[in-house]
Amino acid sequence: MPATRAETKRxxxxxxxxxxxxxxxxxxxxATTVRxxxxxxxxxxxxxxxxxxxxALLVSVFDRSIEAEHNKRVADRGVPRATAISAAGRSGAxxxxxxxxxxxxxSLFTRHDDLARVYASILVSGGHDSRLFADLATGLTQEFRAxxxxxxxxxxxxxxxxxxxxxxxxxxxxxxxxxRRTVDAAALSTxxxxxxxxxxxxxxx
Numbered sequence: 001m002p003a004t005r006a007e008t009k010r011x012x013x014x015x016x017x018x019x020x021x022x023x024x025x026x027x028x029x030x031a032t033t034v035r036x037x038x039x040x041x042x043x044x045x046x047x048x049x050x051x052x053x054x055x056a057l058l059v060s061v062f063d064r065s066i067e068a069e070h071n072k073r074v075a076d077r078g079v080p081r082a083t084a085i086s087a088a089g090r091s092g093a094x095x096x097x098x099x100x101x102x103x104x105x106x107s108l109f110t111r112h113d114d115l116a117r118v119y120a121s122i123l124v125s126g127g128h129d130s131r132l133f134a135d136l137a138t139g140l141t142q143e144f145r146a147x148x149x150x151x152x153x154x155x156x157x158x159x160x161x162x163x164x165x166x167x168x169x170x171x172x173x174x175x176x177x178x179x180r181r182t183v184d185a186a187a188l189s190t191x192x193x194x195x196x197x198x199x200x201x202x203x204x205x
Contacts, residue, residue: 013051015041017064020057029058029118055122062108062119063131069104095196097147099189101140102170106192109174110185120178132171141167148200162199169195 003011019040023032037057038048052060092100109116123130130136145163148154154162173195177188 012043012047016043016048016051017057017061021061021065024058024061024115025112029054029115052128056128058115058119059122059128059130062115063136065108066105066132066136069108072104094148094151094153094200095193098144098166098196098200099193101143101147102192103189105170105174106185106188109178110183110188113178113183116174116178116183120175124175137167140170154200165199166196169199 016037020032020037023036023040027036032054034045034048034054038045041048048057051057122128123132141163144166145159148162148166149156149159170192173188173191177183177191
């Protein structure tokens with residue numbers, strides 16, 4: 001059966017984002033051009049621009065990678081998402097379990113710290129929307145809530161507010177870390193644990 005117009009559009013967008021990701025990683029954000037992305041994706045410059053300008057493409061690349069990292073954690077366990085979240089919360093004190101939950105994004109930020117710095121600056125400028133503050137935010141906040149309520153250390157009445165505070169603390173520390181010349185994963189994880197412990201004051205830690 002021939003591909004539908006929507007399927008063709010999604011495939012083209014994915015090809016453009018794949019090409020942009022490779023060039024951003026290999027050549028850096030500043031050196032990458034829209035023409036270079038178009039050539040690598042074997043599409044026209046207009047097609048690339050229909051997906052987004054350079055800044056929008058970087059935001060989309062990061063958002064896609066963030067989602068893939070979180071989905072991979074669940075897929076690797078081979079269990080439903082809710083069960084996987086519960087399993088992640090069975091070892092260690094509450095702040096440690098929260099740090100483990102955020103580890104994929106921390107790894108992504110520290111692995112490509114130059115690009116992470118640009119990504120953060122784009123979002124702070126407000127020039128482009130990101131799924132980090134939309135459906136990705138909702139998903140991660142729900143995961144935070146699952147961890148802090150799994151052992152009963154946070155009441156259901158407080159869970160939503162605390163999960164929201166944990167999420168914004170998490171994003172704030174990531175953006176703060178990205179402003180540094182180099183981003184150290186261990187140091188960032190330590191900062192996250194300290195902040196999580198201040199919010200999630202569970203007896204177990």
